[in-house]
Amino acid sequence: MRRGGPAAPGTVTSAEELVRRAPDGLAVVDGRARFVEANPAAVLLCGLDPDAVAGSPSPFPVPDDPAAARPGELTVAWEPGPGQRREFAYVLAPVPGEDRWVVSFRDVTLSRLRERRLAAIAKAASSVASKRSLVGTLEALAQEVAGTDALAGVQVLTVNSSGDRLHVMGAAGFGRAADFFDRLMECHALGAELKMLEALRRREPLVVPDRYEQTMRDPAWAPLHELLRHPRWDWFVSVPLLARGEPVGILNAFYAPGQVVGDTELEFLLAMAEQAAMAVDHAAQRQRERDVARREERQKLARDLHDSVVQQVFSMMMQARSLGVLVERGLPPTPDRVAQVADDLSTSAEAVLADLRGMVVELRPAATTGDGLHSALQSLVDTTTARTGVAVALDVHDPDDELSAQDGDLLEDVYRVLAEALHNSVKHADASTITVRLVVGPRGRRRRLVADVTDDGRGMTDADAAGGAAVPTGAGDSASSGYGMTVMRERADRWGGAVRVRRPAAGGTTVRLTLPLRTSLPASPAGDRTVAP
Known part of the structure; x- marks a missing residue:
């Protein structure tokens, strides 16, 4: 446009025309947040x-005081009609000398929705990865989707496992109905x-428009009318979970109502259904692992018995029977012989009782809380010392009581791994x-649990140490101990951890369990436990 000359066709010639053609919304609002004027956008x-x-x-x-207006871009939600969020x-700017404000705005509905969806998918993935309970994971996922x-x-x-029923494991909006x-x-x-x-x-999603009216008009849906009547809805989508x-x-x-389903x-x-399917699959896998672990523990118990x-009971029976044989042959046992057999029976009975008590301590599920783990380990250590005569010491360092925030199943697995390692040391190491x-301490930005069972027994050969063997040299039942080591490693792997066996320079054997822990606060540097306000 030339200064002072006629305007070319289609050229914007005034500020008013510029405002009218602006792609963003431009408006003036009064002190009660009501429109005074607005451009077409x-x-x-x-x-x-x-x-x-x-x-x-x-x-x-609009703020009561123009001086209190927040600088920069703000966001707000608006529903001009049902389903039109x-x-x-x-950005707000006060009109000098007037109780009015100029506002410039743009529609960010789709971009914010994409951000929320990505955040919801990431949150669902994190929930699945944390291996929390299946009901908790799917309930949180349903809330995120809604x-x-x-x-x-x-x-x-x-x-369900037999494939003939469906169970509501997560819900949002509707009430729960057990039936x-x-x-x-x-x-x-x-x-x-x-x-x-x-x-x-069909193993594919189905989208049904106007499903609410169809459902409420159909008397065949009467058993579920009350449950599905509120809140009001319209389109229906069903997405299968495939694992x-x-x-x-x-x-x-x-x-x-008012919402439609597009691509x-x-x-x-589909993305959220994929996360839900992963959660279901992981839960089924963990259940299978628990079933295998229970079977292996029963087999181990049978071997130990x-x-x-x-x-020992067989030996007691034979000793008692020997007295009856002497009597049958007309050779009544002497008092000294009776006393000897009685003493042997008493010694064997004490050994049997000690073994049974030790098995009860190892089997009891007492480590489902932080305090429970410490208490269960202390009981295990005390009972082992009393039963075997081996000096067993326990040292638990958890200054911030982080164990109390951990999953009960994780604590139970920690207890089982340490109990098995202690059992192997007592049985095989001659310690x-x-x-x-x-x-419990930091490793980089994360927290982790490190647990060692160290003995001063026979130790391992160089070949054993290189291979991470489960059994000290000279073990009399290597198959049994190796079997126990497999279970220990499976328990650790369930939580992303590991079990390793090493030979310390001073001799003996160390079994080390390492597990990453869920954390709610950043790890503080060593020696600095101050939390900033």
Whole structure:
């Protein structure tokens, strides 16, 4: 445009025209946050009536004191109508000398929604990786899905082990009903079309528009009308949970009135369903590991009973029977012989009782809390010393009581690993002293648990030390101990840890358990326990 000459066609010639054509919303609001005037973009973004802009409420809160206005860009949510939620990023500037404000704003609904979805997926993945309980994980996931996309309701159901029932493991929006599946089957018997079962059978997501009206008008759905009536919803999506290609559950999403399901909405549900399927698969794997561990522990108990208690009881039986044989042959035992047998029986009975007490201590599930772990280990150490005569010492260093915040199953596995390591040292190492030491401390930015069982026994050969062997040199039952070592390593691996066997320079054997711990606060430098306000 030339200064002073006529304007070329299509050229913006005034500030008013510039405001009218601006792609961002520009408006003036009064001290009560009501529109005074607005450009066409603002009218469109806020869903205003172009002929009734003045006096319409705006989404932008204004401060009582212009001097108190926060600098920079702010965000606010706005619902011009049902199911029409929008988010605006805006900047406020006071009009000098007037109780008015100029506001410039833009629609950030989609970008903020993408951010929330990514955060929800990351949070769900973190929940799955933390190996918390399945119900807790799926409940949190359902809440994340519902909160992220402002859905009316969400259900996460899993298939039982026999594959003939579904259980609600996570829910948001709707109340819980213990008999939900039974009611669902009643609806099916009445002729209701079950889209979730179809999605499960076809192993692909199903999207159904206007499902609420269909469901509420159909008398076949009467058993579930009360449960699904509130909150009000419209579109329905059912996404199968697939683990290793097999269906393990279903994620049902109930969209609020006015919401529609497009590609981005479905992609988000698929990502969350994938996290839910991983959680179900991990839980099933952990259950299988626990079942294997229980079977192995029963087999170990059977071997220990055979090696100690059964043999000693058999010896007692033979000693008692020898007296009866002498009597049958007309050779009544002398008092000295009777006294000797009685003494042998008493000694054997004491040994049997000590072995049984030791087994009870090893088997009892007493380490499900931080204090419980310390107490259970102390009882194990004291009983072992009293039963075997081996000097066993315990040292637990947990200054910030971090063990109390750990999963009970993790603490139980720590106890089992240390009990097995102590059992191996007593049984095979011919040690005179054993030390059990447990320390919770930092490793980089993370916290970890390190537990050692160290004895001064026979030690290992160079080949054993290189291979991380489970059994000290000279062990009489290497198969049994190696078997126990396998269980110990599986327990550690369950929590991302490791068990290693080493030969200290001073001799003997050290079994070390290392586990990463869940932490809620950054690790403080050594010697500095001050927490900043």
